[in-house]
Amino acid sequence: QTLFEEEYPPRPIFISGTIIDKSGRTLSGQTGEAFVISVSHADPLCIGLNCALGAAEMRPFIETIGKCTTAYVLCYPNAGLPNTFGDYDETPDMMA
Numbered sequence: 001q002t003l004f005e006e007e008y009p010p011r012p013i014f015i016s017g018t019i020i021d022k023s024g025r026t027l028s029g030q031t032g033e034a035f036v037i038s039v040s041h042a043d044p045l046c047i048g049l050n051c052a053l054g055a056a057e058m059r060p061f062i063e064t065i066g067k068c069t070t071a072y073v074l075c076y077p078n079a080g081l082p083n084t085f086g087d088y089d090e091t092p093d094m095m096a
Contacts, residue, residue: 012045016074019052024061032064040069048074053081054090 017026017035026035036047047069049061055077066073079088079095 013042014046014048014074015039015042015044016046016048016050016076019049019058019061021052022057024064032061033068036065036068040071044071046072046074048076050076051078053077054079055095 017030019025019032020027024032030038032049039047047065049058049065052058053061055075057080058075058077062073062075077095079090081088083089
């Protein structure tokens with residue numbers, strides 16, 4: 001840690017987890033609250049979620065993260081879950 005602090009300038013850290021389905025749990029099985037607790041020691045500038053769900057479906061999980069941290073919150077969802085043809089049904093307007 002000392003070498004790191006002496007040799008490298010500090011950089012902002014963005015941390016993003018992936019939720020696997022509508023349960024809102026990460027790939028390792030953590031809830032949003034547990035995810036935030038497990039990464040907060042790194043003093044991140046931003047904490048958030050990516051992939052897995054569409055914008056509307058991710059909202060409650062992002063709100064949970066926002067209640068558990070003073071860091072900025074980020075979200076970059078998929079365009080929903082793939083349909084039976086492997087395509088995504090959400091449009092850019094739906095995501096905005």
